[in-house]
Amino acid sequence: MSEWQSEAEYLEQYDARRYDWPLVSVDVVIFTLYESRLQVLLIKRGEFPHRGRWALPGGFIAMDEDGDLQATARRKLREKTGVEAPLLEQVGSQGNDCRDPRGWSVTVLYMALIAWAPTAEFLEGVDDARWWPVEKVADLEMAFDHASLIEEARERLKNKTAYTVLPVHVLRRPFTLTQLQHAFELLMDTQLEKKSFRRRILNAEVLEETGEALLEGGRGRPAALYAPARGSERHLFARVFGESA
Amino acid sequence: MSEWQSEAEYLEQYDARRYDWPLVSVDVVIFTLYESRLQVLLIKRGEFPHRGRWALPGGFIAMDEDGDLQATARRKLREKTGVEAPLLEQVGSQGNDCRDPRGWSVTVLYMALIAWAPTAEFLEGVDDARWWPVEKVADLEMAFDHASLIEEARERLKNKTAYTVLPVHVLRRPFTLTQLQHAFELLMDTQLEKKSFRRRILNAEVLEETGEALLEGGRGRPAALYAPARGSERHLFARVFGESA
DNA sequence: TAAATAGTGTCTTTTAGACATTATCAT
DNA sequence: ATGATAATGTCTAAAAGACACTATTTA
Numbered sequence: 001m002s003e004w005q006s007e008a009e010y011l012e013q014y015d016a017r018r019y020d021w022p023l024v025s026v027d028v029v030i031f032t033l034y035e036s037r038l039q040v041l042l043i044k045r046g047e048f049p050h051r052g053r054w055a056l057p058g059g060f061i062a063m064d065e066d067g068d069l070q071a072t073a074r075r076k077l078r079e080k081t082g083v084e085a086p087l088l089e090q091v092g093s094q095g096n097d098c099r100d101p102r103g104w105s106v107t108v109l110y111m112a113l114i115a116w117a118p119t120a121e122f123l124e125g126v127d128d129a130r131w132w133p134v135e136k137v138a139d140l141e142m143a144f145d146h147a148s149l150i151e152e153a154r155e156r157l158k159n160k161t162a163y164t165v166l167p168v169h170v171l172r173r174p175f176t177l178t179q180l181q182h183a184f185e186l187l188m189d190t191q192l193e194k195k196s197f198r199r200r201i202l203n204a205e206v207l208e209e210t211g212e213a214l215l216e217g218g219r220g221r222p223a224a225l226y227a228p229a230r231g232s233e234r235h236l237f238a239r240v241f242g243e244s245a
Numbered sequence: 246m247s248e249w250q251s252e253a254e255y256l257e258q259y260d261a262r263r264y265d266w267p268l269v270s271v272d273v274v275i276f277t278l279y280e281s282r283l284q285v286l287l288i289k290r291g292e293f294p295h296r297g298r299w300a301l302p303g304g305f306i307a308m309d310e311d312g313d314l315q316a317t318a319r320r321k322l323r324e325k326t327g328v329e330a331p332l333l334e335q336v337g338s339q340g341n342d343c344r345d346p347r348g349w350s351v352t353v354l355y356m357a358l359i360a361w362a363p364t365a366e367f368l369e370g371v372d373d374a375r376w377w378p379v380e381k382v383a384d385l386e387m388a389f390d391h392a393s394l395i396e397e398a399r400e401r402l403k404n405k406t407a408y409t410v411l412p413v414h415v416l417r418r419p420f421t422l423t424q425l426q427h428a429f430e431l432l433m434d435t436q437l438e439k440k441s442f443r444r445r446i447l448n449a450e451v452l453e454e455t456g457e458a459l460l461e462g463g464r465g466r467p468a469a470l471y472a473p474a475r476g477s478e479r480h481l482f483a484r485v486f487g488e489s490a
Numbered sequence: 491t492a493a494a495t496a497g498t499g500t501c502t503t504t505t506a507g508a509c510a511t512t513a514t515c516a517t
Numbered sequence: 518a519t520g521a522t523a524a525t526g527t528c529t530a531a532a533a534g535a536c537a538c539t540a541t542t543t544a
Contacts, residue, residue, distance in 0.1 A: 004293060007293050007294055007295070007296070007346070010293035010294060011293075011294065011346055011347065014347050020308060021266040021268070021269060022269050022306055022308060023266070024266060024267050024269055024340075024351055048249060048252050048255035048256075049252055049255060049256065050252070051252070061267055061340070061349065061351075063265060063267060063342065063348075063349045066342075067341055067342060068339075068340060068341035068342070069338060069339070069340040069341070069351065090337050090338065092335050092337060092338075093314060093335065093337075093338045093353045094313075094314070095269075095306070095313060095314040095353065096312055096313035096314070097308065097311075097312060097313070101252070101256055102256065102259050103308075104306065104308045106269055106306075106314065106351070106353065108338045108340065108351065176496085177496085177497085178495080178496075193533080193534060193535070193536090194496095194497085195497090195498075195499090195533095195534085195535080195536080196532090196533055196534060196535085198496095198497075198498090199532080199533080200532080200533075203532085218494080218495075218542095218543085219493075219494055219495070219542065219543040219544075220493080220494040220495025220496070220541080220542060220543075221494080221495055221496045221497075221540065221541040221542050222495090222496080222541075222542065223495080223496055223497090224496085224497090237532095238484060238485045238488055238506095238531095238532090239483060239484040239485070239505090239531090239532065239533075240483045240484070241533080242533095243483055243533085243534095421523085422523085422524090423522080423523075438506080438507055438508070438509090439523095439524085440506095440507085440508080440509080440524090440525075440526090441505085441506050441507060441508085443523095443524075443525090444505080444506080444525095445505080445506075448505085463515095463516090463521080463522075464515065464516045464517075464520075464521055464522070465514080465515060465516080465520085465521040465522025465523070466513065466514040466515050466521080466522050466523045466524080467514075467515065467522090467523080468522080468523055468524090469523085469524090483504095483505090483533095484504090484505065484506075484532090486506080487506095488506085488507095
């Protein structure tokens, strides 16, 4: 069956372009917290297909620049937000013959969590991007299957929040436990019991107290400040949280 | 920037083949239980690249046959095992510029769980495939990065077994609770407490007793027989299992 | 002082771990 | 009866839910 004698000979004559391939892209759902809402960054498409619709930051792999898929996702995130080292993880891939009008296409979906910063700082030179509250996405004219990709990432985010400390990544540090609880509640879309929350987080030793209490613009007792401890990203709780609500 | 007036016009002239694309493949780690060991199905490659090495069942998307990625995975599984409706779920994607000597390549990885059946029944017409115990894979000459893909799937399998009833899928039904416990122990690679195991599974109401007890070749008290209840695939335990061992 | 926010005490509930005990079969 | 395997009883431990309570700040 093989017409070639050796691997080297085979590779010599191999030409991918002779074949039809599915399109391959990488898309990133970038989540942040702003004005007490979970928001995602969307781009208004300037090119066909789906020109004028809202889309996820993403696109094709730059085969000369990107060493791997994660690098592509990291590049897309950097181009649109300037953020260099966010929490970034793969959600999964979608591929079928109808999601892109150009033909069979596969997208590898990532999600990123970043602390919010004023639009100007993030979007210098980027005038086609803006934050949208996740619950508003359903009302937008979305490109491709990006609305359902966002849902998929949002579901993953909700699930993982129930047994990790993922929400630390949408806060600027240091933060208070109350702020962290709010972040958990928004990402999980449920109310949490204050005492249970603090007990769980504190016992897990995933935070370290930073400086002393103090700092705080408002009234009321000043809160202690915390930052994630080393290795906290990898902490897995044995039990999920917030089942009752 | 756009030279075209409409989406239709753009699509008219679009030709994917003008661009360089990464290779895209789908690979499937097929797990089963046989002779009290967790095994994976591997194929001896007959073609370049990596001719003669062991590889996962998988390959390119048939853009004319496969409606989506899952369909490709299902087709690969069917071709090698004859199994039509297994547990099949996506693990994730790997993509970089070095995993395939032909160039930048992306693979979408699936895992499948099936009940074992004698080789003849499965492999009629397939003489290049055989089951290997997972722990032996490290000693084989593996193609591409398939050894690490197997590890990734195996890790996922272990993790999910701790909060689902995934192992029901590697057993022929009906099965006894003791058999199910053995399946859990092999997939999790840990010992489980009998009473805890039974209490957990039975309280979750994910099984239904099938017929009566009886049936059993051996000595000792005959065991009750069970089959998965409807919807059991979706059952998620709030707490992981088998942390102590 | 009151209002506001941070933080604790403590009782209940759920579920896993440990391991001893009982049940039912073949021989 | 003995051995083997299935199934249960029951105590302990860990961690979440509920909610009342105390602590520390500003105005």
